[in-house]
């Protein structure tokens with residue numbers, strides 16, 4: 241397939257034994273992240289099997305030109321160099337971690353992932369959340385606007401809103417139940433208090449690498465070179481606050497109290513073997529306007545995304561997490577990542593290295609692939625039953641929500657994203 245090289249070779253193995261057959265981090269993945277361990281400060285590393293290779297310690301084995309950017313406690317400056325240098329670093333890391341001649345030098349620089357704390361990989365300057373999941377948009381629209389679920393602009397313009405960068409946090413950040421205004425259906429005036437309809441949204445996050453200057457749009461054909469990589473993203477949502485506040489300006493306090501992401505940047509390069517065609521537009525839908533026409537034959541992501549729930553009672557009973565949903569990202573996305581990057585910059589808006597874009601909630605058209613409890617419980621009207629006998633319409637205190645993603649394709653070694661976790665506290 242297009243653009244694949246020896247770093248994608250399914251026969252390639254690592255001298256780091258745990259990498260071979262690893263669920264998430266075999267040598268074909270090599271995601272970058274920021275970690276701390278052993279009382280030292282934040283450093284850039286690459287995940288390999290159950291370990292992290294500390295790139296600041298490995299600096300002597302890497303190109304001298306990269307040293308300054310790789311010595312920083314965030315990836316922004318490194319990602320700003322663009323995907324060309326990203327590929328060169330990947331080649332070198334692949335060599336260092338596969339060729340046994342480097343083992344003696346590199347092995348002492350490995351740190352167990354269980355000993356490390358992961359942090360946000362980038363200083364997020366801006367965070368935007370899109371709404372490309374057409375099944376999600378339709379399902380949610382039915383609840384908020386039964387008369388007109390999908391507004392007429394949806395099939396022409398990739399809808400998004402500007403989220404809040406300061407409350408984007410790495411996996412593991414506690415989810416403090418937000419308080420806010422909600423108006424019970426029969427009440428005349430709203431009340432203020434803790435949200436009773438706390439929900440999650442299963443999304444992918446897109447990390448921007450090279451930015452664009454203000455006034456200089458990125459075309460749909462150029463977009464790929466501005467996307468450094470991907471993560472899982474949970475856009476925690478207080479549905480009762482959302483329903484009352486969203487008109488006319490859209491999501492605000494219902495969503496800006498926290499956004500959780502998985503900490504590893506799975507590079508666009510690592511995902512190359514898993515590209516798939518975009519969703520086929522239903523018969524009769526308009527063609528995208530010219531500036532959104534994506535001629536890439538495989539702009540979609542061949543990823544299975546999954547949401548799991550673990551309640552306090554389940555943990556006490558020693559039960560594993562319960563799967564709420566799983567489905568294909570490509571089957572959920574009406575707009576491709578190339579299209580949302582092109583659209584975001586079409587007016588001249590500048591994206592900067594380390595900016596984060598959420599795709600929007602990834603629900604498929606199947607009941608098993610719904611990416612939020614709002615959809616799964618049909619707006620709270622049909623609570624689900626868990627293996628413990630507990631029921632859920634929305635998240636309760638003590639619930640932990642876990643997102644995962646896995647890329648699979650014939651002839652390729654599967655890779656994963658790690659996890660995006662959040663435990664709800666009152």
Ligand SMILES: O=C(O)/C=C/C(=O)CC(=O)CC(=O)O
Nearest residue numbers: 370371380381441491600601
């Ligand atoms: O007003 C609506 O129909 C719903 C808006 C959202 O929930 C915004 C959002 O986060 C979009 C998404 O994740 O797909």
Ligand SMILES: [Ca+2]
Nearest residue numbers: 369441475600
């Ligand atoms: Ca969202």
Ligand SMILES: [Mg+2]
Nearest residue numbers: 475495498499
């Ligand atoms: Mg949010």
